[in-house]
Amino acid sequence: MATRDRYQNRIELLQGTLDMLILKTLQWGSQHGYGIIQAIRVSSNEALQVETGSLYPALHRLERQGWLSAEWKQTESNQRAKYYRLTAAGKKQLVAEHERWTKFSSAIAGIMNPNGAES
C-alpha cells in the first residue's frame, strides 16, 4: 500500500524540533494547521509528516507563549480556517532556535564525520 510505504519512509521528528519547524514555516506568512503540515511535508521531500496530534497542541502552546497569534480567515478555496501568524517575539524565538539548531547539527556532524567529510 502506498500510504503504508510512505509511512515507513518517514523520519521521526527529533524532540523539540517541531516548534522550530512551525516557526520557520510561518516565517513567510500566516498559514493554517493543515497548510503547515503540507508545507513541512513538501519542503522535506515527503520525509517529515507532522502528526496532527502533535501539531495542534504545539500550535496552541506556541500561541500561549505569545510566539504565534491566530485569527479566522477565508482560505483560497473560500473556506474558513484558523490562520497562525508569527509575532515579533516568535521571530526572535525562531532566530534563537535556528542558531541553536545550527550549533547542534554541526556538532553532531563533527562527531559523525570525524574526517571532516561533509555529508
Place this chain on the structure above:
Amino acid sequence: MTRRRRDRDLQEEFEAHLRMAIRDRMERGQSREEARDAALAEFGNTRLMREVTRDMWGWASFERLLQDLGYGARMLRKNLGFTVVVVLTLALGIGANTAIYSVIHAALAPLAIPDASRVVLVWTENAKRDWHHFPASVPDYADWKNSGVFSSLGAVTEGGFNLRIGDQTDRINGLNITSEFFAAMAVQPRLGRVFQVEDAQPGHSAVAILSDALWNSRFGADPSVVGTSVVLDGVPHTIVGVLPKTFPKVGQEEIYAPLVFTAAQAGGRSERFFQAVGRLREGVSFAAAERRMAELEQGLSKQFTEDAGHSVALQPIEDAAVEDARALLLILFGAVGFVLLIACANIANLLLARGTARQREMALRVALGARPMEALPAVSHREHIAGPAGWRCRNRALARGHSLYHLLSPGRTPQWRPDHAELKCAAFQPDPFVRHGDPVWIGAGVAGLEDERERRHEGRVAVFDWRRTAAFARRVCSERSGADVGVAGRRGSNAAKFRANARRQTRLRFAQRSYRARGALRQAVRDARKAGRLLR
C-alpha cells in the same frame, strides 16, 4: 476567551482541517467516502488530541479539580448513607464547637463601655470574719467617693419590679442605681438621657430607663416612648431614656430606676446592701487605687467599730463579668474540641475502611492511563468534600457477575465517570497473574460516541499476546482505529519497555496495573470472538 468558546473554536479548527484534507484527496481522485475515511484516519484520535491541546491552555489542573469535585459530589449522592453519617458526625463536632465558641466569644469579648479596664467594683473584705466580696454601706460609699480615687462611683442594687402595661402585669428584673453609675460606665443612652443627680431627689425619683431588650419586647422599639409613663410597682414612672443594645448587664435586669437611700440606710455603717461601681480617676493606676483605698479603709476601720477589721478589694469589671465562667468555658471549649477531634478520627476511620474498597478504583484509574499523580488528587479532593469511596455500586455490579468493567471513555479516562458506566463499553480486563501467551491486551472502542469515526469501531475488542503487542499497537496506530488500548503486565516485564515505546508511537493510553478477573477477560474474548469483533 471562555473555555467553552475555546473548545468550540478548537472543534471548528479540527473540522476545517478535515474539510481541507478531504478536498485535497478528492482532487487527487479519491471518492468522497474514501477521502473521508483516509483523512479521518490520518487525523487521529480527535478526543485525545482535544485533551492534549487543552492541556496547552494551561488550565488543565483547574479543570481536573472541577472534574474531581464533580465526581466527589456524584459519589456523595450515590452513597447517601455514608454521606449522612459523615455529615452528621461533622455537623455535631462543628456545631458543638461553634456554639461553645460563640458563648466564649460573647463572654470574653471586651465590655462595650469606653476604657473598660478603668471600671472597677469595690468590695468590702473581712478576713477575720471570712467575708469575701461583701457589699457596701452608705457611709462607706460616701468616704470612698471622697477618696479622690474615682472620677465617679455609683451604687447599684438588684431588684424586681411589677411592670404594668395595660391590664397586664409582669415581674421583671431591674436595677436601682445612683446617677454616678452611668457616669462610671460612661455610656451614652440610645434615646433620651441617663439619670441625673436630681433624679435622686425626693419626689423626682419616679423615673425609669429601659434596656434595649425591654424596649423592643414591650414597647415595640417605639422611639416616642421617652417621656411617656409606665407603672412600676403601682407607681407611674416617666421613661427618660433607653440604653444601647450593647450595654453590659449585671444580671437579668431589664429596667433601671434611681436608687434613693432611706434615712435609716444612710445612717448605718453596718447597713451593707449595695454594690459600688466606680471609674478610676484619670492618672490613677489600678495599683495606686488599691493602695490608696487600703490606706483609707485602714483609717476607717480604726475610726469606726462597725468597720473594724475591714479591708477593701477592687475588682476590674471585666474580671467580674466572667469571674466563674472563665474556667468553665475553657473546660467546655476543650471538651468540644475533643468532640470534633473524635468526629474527625471517626470519619478518618470510615474513609480508611472505604479506602480499602477503593484500591480497585485506584488501580483502574492508573490502568486507564491516569498518571499516579493524576489519580491521587482525585482521591483526596473527594475526601475533601467528604466524598465516599462509592465504588461499591460498581463492585456490586461486578459481583453480580457482569464481570466487565464498563469503561473507556476515550480521552477522558483519568476521571472515569460513573455515569459513563451505562455505555455499552467493551472493556479490558487485564490480569496480574498473566502467563506468557495469555491474551492480556484488549483494545476497545466505545459505544455512544459523538464522533462518527469512533462509532465505527464500536464494541471492537482486540486481544493478543503481550509479546506481540508492539506489532499490534503499531497496527492500531497505523489504522488509527480510534481504539483505546489497555496494556497489562507485570511490573518490570517487557511490557513496561514496550509501553514506553508504544506510547511514543501511538499516543494511546496504556495500563500500568492490572486486575484479577481472568474469567471476565476470557469471557470478553469469547464474546468478542463470537460476535466477530475480535481484532487480532
